[in-house]
Amino acid sequence: MFYYGQLVIGPAGSGKTSYCNILQEGSFKRNIQVVNLDPAAEYIPYKCAIDIRELICLSDVMEEFEYGPNGGLVYCMEYLLQNWDWMQDQLNNIAQDDYVLFDCPGQIELYSHIDMMRKLTQLLVNSGFSISSVYLVDINFIEDDAKFLSGLLMALSASMTLELPAFTVLSKCDLMKDKKKLKRYTKLHKFNEESEYINQDEFSKTYKSFTSGISELVTSFGIGRLLCLDTTDDESIDNILGEIDYAIQFGDNLEPDDKLYDQAEQQL
Numbered sequence: 001m002f003y004y005g006q007l008v009i010g011p012a013g014s015g016k017t018s019y020c021n022i023l024q025e026g027s028f029k030r031n032i033q034v035v036n037l038d039p040a041a042e043y044i045p046y047k048c049a050i051d052i053r054e055l056i057c058l059s060d061v062m063e064e065f066e067y068g069p070n071g072g073l074v075y076c077m078e079y080l081l082q083n084w085d086w087m088q089d090q091l092n093n094i095a096q097d098d099y100v101l102f103d104c105p106g107q108i109e110l111y112s113h114i115d116m117m118r119k120l121t122q123l124l125v126n127s128g129f130s131i132s133s134v135y136l137v138d139i140n141f142i143e144d145d146a147k148f149l150s151g152l153l154m155a156l157s158a159s160m161t162l163e164l165p166a167f168t169v170l171s172k173c174d175l176m177k178d179k180k181k182l183k184r185y186t187k188l189h190k191f192n193e194e195s196e197y198i199n200q201d202e203f204s205k206t207y208k209s210f211t212s213g214i215s216e217l218v219t220s221f222g223i224g225r226l227l228c229l230d231t232t233d234d235e236s237i238d239n240i241l242g243e244i245d246y247a248i249q250f251g252d253n254l255e256p257d258d259k260l261y262d263q264a265e266q267q268l
């Protein structure tokens with residue numbers, strides 16, 4: 001069995017749940033299922049195919065064990081890993097051609113400090129998933145260079161631990177009216193034809209204040225795949241999906257649409 005999808009990650013409030021919802025509501029040439037992996041979620045706007053809260057929810061854990069929110073969350077994710085059979089049973093109900101988004105919790109410690117999310121992604125890969133991580137960085141990170149770089153380093157740290165094809169997406173671009181400013185940040189992330197990574201000279205010129213070591217680190221791990229998400233513009237979503245489809249090879253094994261094939265043949 002082969003499944004395709006995205007692990008949607010990023011700090012609290014970066015727009016993960018909204019992104020999943022927009023994708024499910026829109027028409028992007030695929031049937032999108034969303035799995036809620038956030039045991040602390042209070043409101044979920046999308047139709048949930050699988051909801052971790054049916055297995056365990058943060059408020060119950062905090063009450064029963066008198067844990068704080070972060071300790072409680074770690075407990076919930078550990079519980080999910082220990083009860084993976086439950087998840088596997090639910091995943092078996094998902095059709096093979098469906099495209100699955102995993103809406104993850106926002107606590108970045110889960111990715112960078114402990115290897116829980118990496119274990120989870122390995123279980124998904126073992127279940128036949130071809131997935132990429134999609135790390136959302138809020139547009140307010142481009143307020144200044146230092147903040148932006150810290151956002152990229154956080155993305156790098158989280159994405160690297162997951163060992164998946166990784167994409168960094170600048171979310172809430174609809175809020176950025178200054179398109180010139182947006183371009184200044186995103187132009188750094190155009191693929192360099194030769195190396196496939198971002199243009200290091202361009203990056204160093206812009207971030208003169210940072211050591212070349214940091215620039216090298218950021219540019220050489222491919223988190224330069226910085227994509228813009230403007231949820232009011234379907235083209236930006238198509239662009240993100242297109243890049244990810246290529247990386248996870250979504251669509252490669254789909255049967256040709258007979259109707260379209262017949263139409264094309266008639267036109268010949």
Ligand SMILES: Nc1nc2c(ncn2[C@@H]2O[C@H](COP(=O)(O)OP(=O)(O)OP(=O)(O)O)[C@@H](O)[C@H]2O)c(=O)[nH]1
Nearest residue numbers: 011012013014015016017018105106172174175231
């Ligand atoms: N303008 C704008 N606001 C957005 C967008 N995406 C999310 N928001 C707002 O940002 C806030 C957080 O969005 P969520 O989708 O809940 O973010 P999240 O990453 O799932 O947050 P946690 O689950 O708490 O980690 C909400 O108030 C959303 O309405 C967007 O594309 N544009």
Ligand SMILES: [Mg+2]
Nearest residue numbers: 016017038041
């Ligand atoms: Mg959320």
